[in-house]
Every structure is written in structure tokens, then in C-alpha cells.
Amino acid sequence: MLRAALSRALSLLLSLAVASLVIFLMLQAVPGDPAAFMLGLNAAPDTVAALRAELGLEGGLVARYLDWVGGMLAGDLGTSYTYRVPVAELVAERITVSGPLALYALALTVIIAVPVGLLAASRRGGPADWGVMGATQLGIAIPNFWFGMLLVLVFAVTLRWVPAGGFPGWSDPLAALRSLTLPAVALALPQASILARVLRSALLDTLDRDYIRTARAKGLSRRAVVIRHGLRNAAIPVLTILGLQLSFLIAGVVVIENVFFLPGLGRLIFQGITQRDLIVVQSVTMLLVFTVICVSFLVEIAYAAADPRLRA
Template identity: 55%
Template sequence: MGLFLLKRLTTLLATLLGASAVVFLVLEILPGNAAQMLMGPDASPEAVAALASKLGLDQPALQRYGQWIGGLVAGNMGESYAYSSPVLDLVLERLALTVPLALMAMVITTVLALLAGVYAASRHNRWGDVGVMALAQVGIAIPNFWFAILLILLFSVKLQWFAAGGFPGWTEDSGGGLLQALQALLLPAVALAVVQAAILARITRSAVLEVLREDFVRTARAKGLSQRAALWGHVLRNAMIPVVTVMGLQFASLLAGTIVVENVFYLPGLGRLIFQSIANRDLIVVRNCVMLLAAMVIVVNFVVDILYAVIDPRVKASDI
């Protein structure tokens, strides 16, 4: 197990380093000047050059990359040009909304997908299977931002059960509370979860059907085990490796997908921060936020690799 973890950790660190280089390079070659954006179009070249020097934008790219990586290792993301505030504080403040939103969407995705996938597999080639897969196909075809607008029209405008946007905060001091905060995140979480649940339901169905054809399932059924007990007690666990793979990728996708949905519901999360920073040409915020999202994707994949070994020890043995 130790060698398995060491290999995975080495891959994790190498991938993080490669991702940081790509993020820095892509943002470096983009046109535009942050100092010019802050000073305005009427600023003199001397004033723009002075501000660029103050911000360190006149330094060589390799030197700035080294300073950025060193700051990330030390927990220092620098200071935002537009907000005049440490980037770390801005990111932590916005993550307090984005991470719970993604987790809520992932819980909804997992529950809906597992129930629908197992149900469809247990009724293979019958009306239940056809109906669930038809709904899943519709769910895959729906863009989450368009579905978010439909949810607002139905539950906020028509029924008036939920607010159309905004976030009251997690505490009563901020004017909200836990219940109000969860209520404000419910519609965005559903909008994010629908497409992902449809995809995961199809993967779950395929994986369960494949395991149902195995000899040990027929043996368990022949010994008198009920279909429900066989499905949930034996089949689902053996079908979980492809399901866990997709779940890991989907959670990373949900974190990135909040950029659009947060703007639809006017939520002050990480996605809205990235959107505003792009508009303000605040590249230091954009760079750190994109790197954070990339790191989350990489770490999630690392966790999925570890879960492989927990679910199926043969994966660990074959790797060693």
C-alpha cells in the first residue's frame, strides 16, 4: 500500500506542477495590460509604466512564475489589483459558498443516479428501463444554465417558493442562517445536478448490467437471495469502479460549472469572482482561481485512485 500511495503522490505533484505552468503560460500570452486597465484609457504611459513596475509586471516571466509558485507553497496568493485585498481572503470567502453548492449538487446527483441506474438495470428492456433512459437522454441534452432559468421561472416567478437569486449568508449575523442558506442553494444545486445525474445514471445502469451477468450473482440468487438484496448488497459494490470514476470527474466538473450557474442566480461564489476578475483584467485573481480549480480536479482524481484500491484490492496489486 505504501508503494502504491508513493506512486500516486508523485504523479499528483508532477501533475500539479505541469498544470501551474500551463495556467501561467496561457494567461501570460493573453493580450491586454492590467496596469492600463487600472489606470484607465486616459492615463499617461509614464503612470502606466510606474504602476506596472509597482505591481511587478515588468519583471521577466520566469521570475514571476517562480515567485508565484513560491507564494503558493507558502500560502501567499498575492494581492488583487482590483479589490486591493489578499487573494487568499477573497478565495476563502467565495469557497464558503461554492464548495457547499458543489457538494449539495453531488449528493443530489449521486442519489438520483444510483436509484435510477439500479432501477433501470433491474428492469432491463422493460418499460421502466426505457422510461428512465429516455429521461436520462433528455437530461443530458439540457444545458444547466437554461435549466436554471426554467427553475427560476417556475419556482421563483410562478410559484414563488424560492428567491430568484442572491445568498443570505450562513449565519444570522449576516441576515441569513443555515436553513435560509440551504434554501438559496437548492435550485442552483438542482440545476447543476440534472445533467450530471443523467450521465451517471446511464453509467450505473451499464455497470450493473455487466455485473448481473457474472456467475456469482446467479449463485447468490440460486441460494435464495432476493433480487433487491443481490442488487444492493453484491452487484452495486462490484459495479462501483466505473461509477466512482465518473463521480470523481463529475465533482470536478460541478466545481467548474458553478461559474455559469452562480452568475445566473447571482451567487457570490468562486465562479462569480472569476467572472468579475476577467472583466477587470485582474489576472492574479484569475490565475490563482483557475489553478485552484485545476488542483481540485487533480486531487479528486487522486482520491478516486485511492478509492479504487479500497473498492477493489486487485487494482492496488496490479499497480505494484
């Protein structure tokens, strides 16, 4: 078990190294000069050159890449070209919105998907099963940003139950959660639809096994068999999808935060792209890649906890 975990950790480190190189090279290939963009079209060439030197844009690609990676390893993500503050400060400020939003959406995904998947599997071929399959197909088909605008129209504009956008801060936790509710629901419902369908398929496959029929023959109710025996043995594909969905949720905040005007990492990346603040874009993107890779590692560790056969 320990050897497998160390081997997987090494492969994850290699993945991070490759991802950092790809992110750096792709952003360097973007046309235009950030210094010239910041100073405007009428800036003098010597002024542009001085700003390039100040921003650390001089030198070869290899030296700049090594400086960036070395700074990240030391906890220094660089300094924003636009805000003139360390990128780490911007990330620390914005992650208090994006982190809770992603976790809130993931919790809603599980809360919605597990009962729905259990209901569909336990009522196989019945009206409940057909209804769940139709609703989840609709949930998969609707883009989350369009669904978010519908939620704003209904619950914020018409009913006025929650705010349409913005974030008041965590000084009032209840108000903060209210402002994150619509974005979290918009992120969660498509993912809950996918997870419910995967859980239903995994449970149906599990419920056809011999040990399930034995449990039923011993007198256990259908509900007890599904929850006590079927659910745990169907956990591997569900954990796989959950790990992927957290990655999708982290990436999805880039769009949803702009729809709801939330000051999170997604909006920070969008502002960095529009303002040609490349150090912000590449550092925050690298942070998101690191988070996704760590989640993948934790999901694989969770496999062993769910299935003792995988601990070897």
C-alpha cells in the first residue's frame, strides 16, 4: 500500500512538472506585450523597455521559467502586473470565495445524487426510475451558466429570496451562504445528474450479484440490501466520478463567478486574461492544476478505503 502510494505521488509530481511547462509555454505564445498593453499605444520605447525590466519580462524563456517555478516552490507566486501586489495575496483573498463555493456545490451534488440514484436503482423499470432518468438527462443537457441565469430570473428577480450576484464577505456567514446558494445550485445540478446516473448503473450491476440474492434470501429488505451491501460495493465508480466532478467544479467557477459577479479565482483569471496579467493567469492556473491532481491522488487513496481488495 505504501509503495503504491509513493509511486503514485511520484507520477503526480511528474504531472505537475509537465503541466507547469505547458502552462508557461502556452502563455508565452500569446501575442502582444504586457508592458506595451499596460502603457498604451503612445508609450515611448524606452518606457516600455523599463517596464519590461521591472516586470521581469526580460531574459530567455528558460531563465524566466526556472525563476517562476523556483518562486512557486518557495511560496512566491510572483507579483501582479496590474495590481502591483503579490499574486499569493490575491489568491488568499479570492480563494475564500471559490473554495467554499466548490465545496458547497460538491455537497449539494452528493445530497441530491445519492438519494435519487438509490431511488432509481431500487425501482428499476418503474415510473420512478423513468422519471429520474428523464430528469437527469435534462440536467445534463442544460449548461450550468444558462441554468444559473434562469435561477437568477426566478429566485432573485421574481421571488427575491436570494441576491442576484455579488458577495458580502464572511462577516455575516448567513448572508455569504445566501449569495453562494444560486451559484452552487447552478454548478451542482448538472453534476448531480451525472452522478445519479452513474450510481444507478453501478447499483444495478451490483444488485445482480450472487451475494445480493443470498442477502435477500436470508430475509433482508430491499432497502437494507441496497444501502448496506449494494452502495458500498458500487462506491468505486462513484468515487471516480466525484473526483472528476470536483475538478469540473473548480474549473466551472471561472464561468459561474463571472455570471454571478463573485470575486473568486475564476473572476481573477478572467480579469488577468483581459488585462494581459500573465503572471496572475499562469500562477492561478497552476494552482488549480495542483488542486485537481491532489484530488485525484486522494480519490485513489479512497479506493483502498472503500474496497479492501485494492489495498495490496
